Amino acid sequence: MTEDRTAQTLRSIAPYLADWASFQAAYHGVPGLQLAVGRRGEVFVDLAWGKADVETGEDLTSDHLFRIASHSKTFTGVMVMQLVERGELRLDDRAGDLVPELDGSRAAGVTVRELLGHQAGIIRDSSDGDFWQHHRPFLDRAEVLECVRAEGVVFEPNEHFKYTNIGYSLLGIIIEQVTGKTYDEAARVAVVEPLGLTRTGTELDPARAAEYAAGHTGRIAHGDARRVIPHVDTRAMAAATGWYSTALEMVRYGAAHTFGDTTLISDASKRLMQRDESRVAVRGKELGRYGVGIEVGKVGDREVVGHSGGYPGHITRTWIDPVEGIVVSALTNAVDGPAGQIANGVIQLINLALAAADEVAASAVTGKGGDPVPGVPADAPIGRFANLWGVADVVDLGGILHTINVRAAEPAEVAQRLVVSDGRLVQEPVAGFGTVGEPVQTERDADGAIVSVRIGAMTSWPVEEYRSRTAR
Template sequence: MPADDAIPHALEYADRWLAYRRWRLRIPGVQAAVRIGGELVLDTAHGVADEATGEALTSAHRFRIASHSKALAAIVAMRLVDEGRLRLDDEAQQHAPALRGTDAGRLLVRELLSHGGGAVRDGDDVGFWHLAGPFPDHDGLLAIARSGVERIPASVEFKYSNVGFGLLGLVVEGATGVPYADAFARLLAEPLGLAATAADLNDGDSPLVTGHSALHSATERTALGSPAARALAAATGAVSTAAELTDALRTVVDADGRLLSAAARRRMRQQHWSTTGRDGGAGGYGLGLMLREVDGRTWAGHGGAWTGQATRTLVDAERDVVVSVLTNAIDGPAEELAVGLARLVHAALEGTDAPIERARSFEGSFASVWGRVDVVELGGRLLGVSPTAADPMAAVDELEPLDDDRVRIRAATGMGSGHETAIAERGADGRVARWQGAWRMDAVEAVPA
């Protein structure tokens, strides 16, 4: 069993780690939340909402969460399945008569939910993704459908499709008799009390962040527009905060029966396709949910890429843990940050009841001309974490306290100072001011000014 305060202590460090990573990677802003057992245990924001104005980012700022919309649309659809108003094997045209006579109309609900329909990703003109025109409206989506959406036969392989989820939005409208945004509010946002979450851009009370361009071809970022997604709202239109998003996606975990039956939750998380993530890692896709492995556990969830924003949420359905990271730059490493945050939480949850008082007395951030290390106790272990690395738990040094001022380094690799001793020199406040011996570093601020 980890110590009683293992999770709060780990999250205190995780917050500093996020702040440093934002500074290190020059991301305008990062908003993050962690929910465990339904309790919001971290709700934080660092940086700015808009680089041009310098407006500070807060936890109340809303983001365009882009393809997270698919997970939320899937929850809405599965509520209709639970109520008997929709079946996974229904053809789209049964609920959206305007699709009759098209290949889109013959697609099954489960094929739309799992990206198994073989449908075109965005249509034959993707200018709206480049802010060259508005997103398709209802008539525009029907025009895409009538021109033919099939690019490969259905149920052959995974083929990501925003158009497919746009068609799902039409199915939801047909099954409920109301516009998709209203169905979203009635079936998801309102029952959960999510005041900042909506199916598409709206005039909510909470401020909206500014999206920023990437640094792949320029040295400065520019502000990017954020139009309504209109008929593609079910695919990419939603707005939310990290805190509310963790609550919405918690509804797929084993312990949460607020919206969905246990069977619906399991079906959503069941892997239908194997996929490869943008980071090259192996993953999968269920019904509106991305799947990936972190520390030997399968996490569900979704990511999102919007004009100027990148976001990611991870859900450990068995342990009832939800992690969400939202960034307001199109090249923001949301996936990397969310996985790192999940790994820090995992380290605390998997910890032991080893004595921690002495271990924590060595904690702090330290640097030299050669690099930087955070010394932190996580789950009963004293670790030397490199905050400059993308993964905070990759190649960490474990430190064994020998007495009040010395630790033995159990180096992660043979290239380090394994089996050697680092000596802590403490200041008047008792905290470590510098390291000597096998390490030579001075204490620094957790995030540079």
């Protein structure tokens, strides 16, 4: 796809991406959602939906700060790679050679690379990780080092992938040892200032307390009330989980992980960080992939990198396509927030639209063969419709009309096309269990407004009309 067509398609579907994500957030009952979608410096979606604090009723804005938790690991990975590029650190340096307090411990021999890739076998959160539910403070430097010395090694290096916040806290200490700066000072010089970030930092800033979106409890049962969870300092664990940001600034940061952008690290360092260090599988089932300081994934056919984050009260997810430059960041302010589901769904919708745009463009080129893809009819019944069985959107994605079950977590799995056949709008005539190949019927009033649609056998109405009908 040409760059112009990619950008044009993203601009055209941006309002729908925001609308779909807002529906998902409301449907799942989360207090608030920030969503940003960008590509190579252009922001297509900047959404702030819902409440920053359900107890005060404060509306969420794009400026509210979220604790992005394990996204912190990607920042730490970048900082390590900068030191490696300058020759101040090597990936095969041993932790015991960098942090004298580890001398003689089992953990002394683990390498920087093993720590970055969660292959060092280090305990995840210590034997008492109740700081995750605020029953105790997060660990300070001395406590991290004592944990590593006394109970840190669970597996031998490279025996198993073992995700570890303690290991990344140790990387923060290593950065301090090598640079002679605090982790926060080193991060400002390495990441925050080069990118011009003003709403991103390593740790809770009491001076900005009013700017943070409140964290909220999850729900055990559907009707449970949510309570606000206070923000706390993660102390020496900031390198693993302390950072804060906004969706917009995460898009700016994510762009620095795309190839060709050398603001933070070289493309060579990106290739090292983003290749598979681990394929995480248990009893033959793959659970995920991890690189060197960054998560590796796939949404549809799109290869992505990034990270999720889980902090008491905030759940977040950012995905980056390092080749095409698309970045999606979804931040939610509840322990059960569906940030990952929303980010994945947005990318699926982008994939559908870009594939459709390519198909439309290819069909219009002389000599490509086949009939041109008919354009979306001017009177297409675009909108959101409901009936007893659900809610469906009719939307133009990339020049082809689609129906989307807006409740579904995986929009690409349930999307169907509507096409013009013999002068009629029909569901795409392909194999299927539904009403494929059948016509779409639209009823309009005297002013041309849609009264109802019948896609297949059942009538649906605009959502507010359906609500009024069922309330009678």
